[in-house]
Amino acid sequence: xxxxxxxxxxxxxxxxxxxxxxxxxxxxxxxxxxxxxxxxxxxxxxxxxxxxxxxxxxxxxxxxxxxxxxxxxxxxxxxxxxxxxxxxxxxxxxxxxxxxxxxxxxxxxxxxxxxxxxxxxxxxxxxxxxxxxx
Amino acid sequence: xxxxxxxxxxxxxxxxxxxxxxxxxxxxxxxxxxxxxxxxxxxxxxxxxxxxxxxxxxxxxxxxxxxxxxxxxxxxxxxxxxxxxxxxxxxxxxxxxxxxxxxxxxxxxxxxxxxxxxxxxxxxxxxxxxxxxx
Numbered sequence: 001x002x003x004x005x006x007x008x009x010x011x012x013x014x015x016x017x018x019x020x021x022x023x024x025x026x027x028x029x030x031x032x033x034x035x036x037x038x039x040x041x042x043x044x045x046x047x048x049x050x051x052x053x054x055x056x057x058x059x060x061x062x063x064x065x066x067x068x069x070x071x072x073x074x075x076x077x078x079x080x081x082x083x084x085x086x087x088x089x090x091x092x093x094x095x096x097x098x099x100x101x102x103x104x105x106x107x108x109x110x111x112x113x114x115x116x117x118x119x120x121x122x123x124x125x126x127x128x129x130x131x132x133x134x
Numbered sequence: 135x136x137x138x139x140x141x142x143x144x145x146x147x148x149x150x151x152x153x154x155x156x157x158x159x160x161x162x163x164x165x166x167x168x169x170x171x172x173x174x175x176x177x178x179x180x181x182x183x184x185x186x187x188x189x190x191x192x193x194x195x196x197x198x199x200x201x202x203x204x205x206x207x208x209x210x211x212x213x214x215x216x217x218x219x220x221x222x223x224x225x226x227x228x229x230x231x232x233x234x235x236x237x238x239x240x241x242x243x244x245x246x247x248x249x250x251x252x253x254x255x256x257x258x259x260x261x262x263x264x265x266x267x268x
Contacts, residue, residue: 032166
C-alpha cells in the first residue's frame with residue numbers, strides 16, 4: 001500500500017518502526033465530534049483495516065484492545081486517514097453508545113479556562129452499569 | 135484549577151507528571167475538521183491557556199513551538215478540553231491558512247483502504263513558499 005504524493009514522497013502509512021505506538025484519534029463520522037484518543041501498534045492498525053472495527057493497543061493492559069469488547073460500545077470504522085509525518089491516525093467512526101469508559105459520548109467532556117474545569121456534557125450511561133458482569 | 139466531577143474524581147487537568155508530554159489534537163472550531171496532532175509539555179499548555187494561541191512542544195527541536203511562528207499559520211484557541219484520563223488535550227481553534235507544513239489545510243490528507251493510499255485534499259499552499267525566508 002503506497003502512493004506517490006505530489007511532492008514525490010513515498011507514503012507507506014503510519015510509522016510503526018521499532019515497535020512504536022501511534023496515536024489514533026476517533027472522530028464521529030456524522031457529527032464530527034472528537035470521541036477519544038488511543039494508541040495503535042501495527043497489529044491493531046492492520047486488524048482495524050481488515051475488520052473495519054476499531055482495534056487499539058491498550059498500554060495499561062499490554063495487549064490488543066478491541067474497542068467495545070467489554071462494554072459493547074464498538075466503533076465501526078468508515079475511513080482511516082494518517083498524517084503528514086506518519087505519526088498519527090484519524091478514524092472516522094460510527095460509535096455505538098458512549099465512547100468513554102466514564103459513560104460520556106466523548107472522552108473530552110472537560111473544558112478548562114481561567115475559571116477552572118467544567119464538565120460540559122451529560123453522562124449517557126452509568127459506568128457501573130457498562131461494566132457490570134452478567 | 136480543579137473541580138469535583140459527578141463521580142467524585144478530582145480533575146486537575148492533563149497529567150504532565152515526570153515531564154510527560156501529552157498529545158494535543160487541534161480541531162477547526164467551525165468545520166469540525168481535525169487539523170493536526172502535536173504534543174504539549176506543561177509549559178506549552180500553560181502558555182496556550184494564557185495567550186489563547188496554540189503552543190506546542192516540538193519533539194524534534196526540543197523546545198516550545200508557537201504554532202505559526204515561522205509560517206504565520208497561527209491557531210487562535212477558542213476552547214481547551216482534556217480527556218477522562220488526563221492524557222490527551224483537544225483544542226478548538228480558528229486556523230489561519232493551512233495547518234500542515236506540507237501546505238494542506240489538515241495534516242490528515244491521506245486516506246488508506248484496501249486499494250492503498252489516496253491523497254484526499256487539495257494543497258492550499260506550496261510548502262516552499264510557506265517557509266521561504268524573506
